[in-house]
Amino acid sequence: ETEPLTSKKDASDCSKGEDCKENGLVVRNPKSALRLGEDGNKVHPSQGDKGEAAQISNGYSAVQSSAPCSGEGEDAQGTAPAATTTTTTTTSTTCGAEAQQQLMELEDRETWSKKIDFLLSVIGYAVDLGNVWRFPYICYQNGGGAFLIPYTIMALFGGIPLFYMELALGQYHRNGCISIWRKICPIFKGIGFAICIIDLYVASYYNTIMAWAFYYLISSFTAELPWTSCTNPWNTGNCTNYFSKDNVSWSLHSISPAEEFYTRQVLQVHRSNGLEDLGGISWQLTLCLLLIFTIVYFSIWKGVKTSGKVVWVTATFPYIILFILLVRGATLPGAWRGVLYYLKPDWQKLLATEVWVDAAAQIFFSLGPGFGVLLAYSSYNKFHNNCYQDALVTSTVNCLTSFVSGFVIFTVLGYMAEMRNEDVSEVAKDTGPSLLFITYAEAIANMPASTFFAIIFFLMLLTLGLDSTFAGLEGVITGVLDEFPHVWGKRRELFVLGLTILCFLGSLATLTFGGAYVVKLFEEYATGPAVLTVVFLEAVAVSWFYGITQFCNDVKEMLGSAPGWYWRVCWVAISPLFLLFVTCSFLSSPPELRLFDYDYPYWTTVVGYCIGTSSIIFIPIYMIYRLVITPGTLKERILKSITPETATEIPFGDIRMNAV
Secondary structure, X not given: OOOOOOOOOOHHHOOOOOOEEEOOEEXXXXXXXEEEOOOOOOEEEOHHHHOOOOEOOOOOEOOOOOHHHOOOOEOOHHHOOOXXXXXXXXXXXXXXXXXXXXXXXXXXXXXXXXXXXXXXXXHHHHOOHHHHHHHHHHHHHOOHHHHHHHHHHHHHHHHHHHHHHHHHHHHHHOOOOOXXXXXXXXXXXXXXXXXXXHHHHHHHHHHHHHHHHHHHHHHOXXXXXXXXXXXXXXXXXXXXOOOOOOOOOOOOOOEOHHHXXXXXXXXXXXXXXXXXXXXXXXXXXXXXXXXXXXXXXXHHOOOHHHHHHHHHHHOOHHHHHHHHHHHHHHOOOOHHHHHHHHHOOOHHHHHOHHHHHHHHHHHHHHHOOOOOHHHHHHOOOOOOOOHHHHHHHHHHHHHHHHHHHHHHHXXXXXXXXXXXXXXXXXXXXXXXXXXXXXXXXXXXHOOOOHHHHHHHHHHHHHHHHHHHHHHHHHHHHHHHHHHOHHHHOOOHHHHHHHHHHHHHHHOHHHHEOOHHHHHHHHHHHHOHHHHHHHHHHHHHHHHHHHHHHHHHHHHHHHHOOOOXXXXXXXXXXXXXXXXXXXXXXXXXXXXXXXXXXXXXXXXXXXXXXXXXXXXXXXXXXHHHHHHHHOOOOHHHHHHHHOOOOOOEEEEEOOEEEEEO
């Protein structure tokens, strides 16, 4: 504690339990400043230490900001010259209780059982179904090996810095995506609400894709896989099995048995006329989705203590299966053709803007900042955990997984091309989930031991999707529980149950016969531009409003060293420009959607933008609300709204102090 040199009153003159205030600095009574805990080892700040700012030697303030209690206390400092008047600040019981409650919540906050639990959870979140189908397709579509150049550049200057920034923010402030903005820049709190809405949208369609995989998994427990022949009730006259021993001719109207199983048995899209008429609900997929949400609920209902154990299976199992499938694919005839097609560089592609946009979008959605997950997961870390190392390790593992998945997919596509006696480009026309559920499933069905490989492949898809679902819902759960601890703090299991039921009900439209069209619409419009906008505003709020210097000081407080100029430049300029570039490119040329033989009508683009806007609209709404409820002139309202209103508790030796 310190005392101004101009002080005319000695600290010893203060009455017991009071603080002496001089020149804007508070001089603590040494007898009341700290109280020793009952265990004799922990020292806790007394309730009276939370009202005003007292300077400490490390440049941080050892108190909580008084902003939340403005109007509850009375400060007469403004009525007399500061150099000659000493006043006593009176803080109400309510303000002290709130401060004490925040300290108790901080000390009681759950943490990861082991560091590896956190790493596996983040890796499991970042490595999802998109790594298996999206990256290989985008890579060969945009120049093969040449695509790795823009991909790496975008990762170094856009994706990884944003990934690191979110981990550091969550670990330092120890809050979810909503309440963390009170400690950064309150006017941007709407970002947290937008993130929660986006996560709910993702949960409404992403888990349906896992329901498809689960249906395939159940169907795989047969001696002969059902998508290998044309003798099933769902097959049509156009079904042609070119893998059969009989000589068959492949015509323009020929359809493989794998495609008919996917479209006519699993999805049943032939019973829908498009988005105008979705048809009824598939009870088989509904049961599959219900079972998936049941697994999700009992994996996350108790918090990171339980989900941290589940990811030991869901995050590691896919790598075992990927290795098995890679070895198997490499031994297939024609595998080299697929690898060559995957990696053969087309340098002319680098001159196309679309390639750089795709590279930026791929690395961004692969690492996954902006969904509140990284904030939530890192908020359960120990304060001095090395989040810098974590960011580098997990992002590197994620990018390498995408690259290796390309070999797993294209060795099999090369085998398919060899069997069909066609070019790889003809075989690799399927994109998105169809690449997995039609092309890859068909290749597996015609391998030796096809039942075994089908079971492990679709089990891998399930585990890839599950830990991403754990993460997305945890982002919402942590955000809401931290924002409303008095309501849901002791009722986590009940809240998680309500959330999973809400997500299940929200998924019903994707379980209809035309549900695949809804999934495609949500995937393209509901999350893409909205998440890009959210992370852009997040980067601007942290770097320009909260201050890059303050943020780097926060990182130094945790890690012992401040980020270098490379990270600062990325956070202040390059990463926001990177996000702005991708967002503008998307908005300037919205994707023309087509699925199977269905061309999406023009009005679906309007609906898509409305869905995307419905989440980010919370950001300007909250800004207006914040300015309206804040007293003072417009300038005063703006200044108060961009000033952190709540302190962050930081460890200072064995004592927890407040950083203002």
